[in-house]
Amino acid sequence: xxxxxxxxxxxxxxxxxxxxxxxxxxxxxxxxxxxxxxxxxxxxxxxxxxxxxxxxxxxxxxxxxxxxxxxxxxxxxxxxxxxxxxxxxxxxxxxxxxxxxxxxxxxxxxxxxxxxxxxxxxxxxxxxxxxxxxxxxxxxxxxxxxxxxxxxxxxxxxxxxxxxxxxxxxxxxxxxxxxxxxxxxxxxxxxxxxxxxxxxxxxxxxxxxxxxxxxxxxxxxxxxxxxxxxxxxxxxxxxxxxxxxxxxxxxxxxxxxxxxxxxxxxxxxxx
Amino acid sequence: xxxxxxxxxxxxxxxxxxxxxxxxxxxxxxxxxxxxxxxxxxxxxxxxxxxxxxxxxxxxxxxxxxxxxxxxxxxxxxxxxxxxxxxxxxxxxxxxxxxxxxxxxxxxxxxxxxxxxxxxxxxxxxxxxxxxxxxxxxxxxxxxxxxxxxx
Numbered sequence: 573x574x575x576x577x578x579x580x581x582x583x584x585x586x587x588x589x590x591x592x593x594x595x596x597x598x599x600x601x602x603x604x605x606x607x608x609x610x611x612x613x614x615x616x617x618x619x620x621x622x623x624x625x626x627x628x629x630x631x632x633x634x635x636x637x638x639x640x641x642x643x644x645x646x647x648x649x650x651x652x653x654x655x656x657x658x659x660x661x662x663x664x665x666x667x668x669x670x671x672x673x674x675x676x677x678x679x680x681x682x683x684x685x686x687x688x689x690x691x692x693x694x695x696x697x698x699x700x701x702x703x704x705x706x707x708x709x710x711x712x713x714x715x716x717x718x719x720x721x722x723x724x725x726x727x728x729x730x731x732x733x734x735x736x737x738x739x740x741x742x743x744x745x746x747x748x749x750x751x752x753x754x755x756x757x758x759x760x761x762x763x764x765x766x767x768x769x770x771x772x773x774x775x776x777x778x779x780x781x782x783x784x785x786x787x788x789x790x791x792x793x794x795x796x797x798x799x800x801x802x803x804x805x806x807x808x809x810x811x812x813x814x815x816x817x818x819x820x821x822x823x824x825x826x827x828x829x830x831x832x833x834x835x836x837x838x839x840x841x842x843x
Numbered sequence: 844x845x846x847x848x849x850x851x852x853x854x855x856x857x858x859x860x861x862x863x864x865x866x867x868x869x870x871x872x873x874x875x876x877x878x879x880x881x882x883x884x885x886x887x888x889x890x891x892x893x894x895x896x897x898x899x900x901x902x903x904x905x906x907x908x909x910x911x912x913x914x915x916x917x918x919x920x921x922x923x924x925x926x927x928x929x930x931x932x933x934x935x936x937x938x939x940x941x942x943x944x945x946x947x948x949x950x951x952x953x954x955x956x957x958x959x960x961x962x963x964x965x966x967x968x969x970x971x972x973x974x975x976x977x978x979x980x981x982x983x984x985x986x987x988x989x990x991x992x993x994x
């Protein structure tokens with residue numbers, strides 16, 4: 573089966589381009605999701621989200637462009653069949669932290685051929701339209717990571733992109749069963765870890781804080797010092813945020829001393 | 844106290860813990876085990892997998908402490924807890940708690956108790972991957988209510 577899957581269906585036995593005859597294939601429900609992103613300057617992104625770009629409503633225009641492009645994929649990609657798509661949707665997610673607009677397209681039909689090219693074309697053209705609409709203020713924008721996320725239906729079976737493994741499987745470098753001490757600080761300090769969702773929200777997994785910067789030597793003081801450093805740390809004062817000192821649960825009044833390991837994390841969800 | 848705790852990324856079998864617990868013992872009258880699996884539906888209908896993260900060190904200590912509390916409350920002969928971390932797909936086993944005692948009631952109750960506290964106190968976090976994207980699983984108030992039953 574593996575070798576069959578590795579064959580390119582758009583080439584005939586002589587290796588020439590070939591439009592596949594799909595007349596004998598069963599009609600099945602097909603769906604594909606593709607994604608991509610366009611990176612841009614924070615100022616451009618702000619103008620975009622505030623609706624202040626000279627060409628008007630950027631997102632609405634890019635959405636229509638993506639939908640139109642999906643329907644016309646067969647005109648652009650030489651060996652694609654013309655398809656009567658039953659559904660096309662193009663969604664945009666403005667990510668101010670990452671400095672990009674993420675584009676996701678979904679295409680669906682009941683038919684004899686897959687719709688991944690349509691979804692990829694929708695994402696590509698939506699990104700190109702975003703570029704066109706914003707290029708007056710930012711020429712350095714970059715279209716990236718246009719890729720198939722998933723597809724369902726068809727004889728080659730379903731596909732689901734494996735999630736990126738950038739997130740660590742376990743938190744911190746500590747060996748199992750040990751408290752991480754790391755190198756000694758020059759002056760009294762605490763080591764602070766942010767776990768799971770909290771790590772993603774503050775954008776850091778750990779930091780070291782000089783105890784001299786802490787207004788009071790307890791968890792409340794530590795939270796205050798961190799919030800003054802960066803407003804993203806204000807999430808630490810959220811009621812849901814939990815805290816442990818040297819891997820034992822602690823509250824705001826708990827004392828912190830030199831070389832302590834303090835961890836902040838969301839409510840647990842194991843089991 | 845005979846309490847064993849393991850955190851691992853590798854799968855475990857549905858017999859895991861039996862051999863270790865029962866080897867060369869004839870005083871055990873009851874073994875109760877619970878195995879938790881990855882469902883393909885949760886907060887969204889199409890869960891394709893999940894990533895389990897934990898806090899190494901604190902996780903083991905928390906599970907050992909929960910085992911010790913069960914040991915104090917009931918007359919037990921063995922407690923065995925294994926929990927997986929890393930990327931898991933629907934149908935994969937996540938957690939297994941096995942409790943052995945002379946009589947069944949202790950084993951049933953202690954196993955229930957350990958799971959309730961594992962879910963509400965052990966530092967594990969699940970990130971679900973679905974066809975609509977990925978998100979961190981939210982805690983459930985029902986889990987907190989379950990744990991409060993033992994107060």
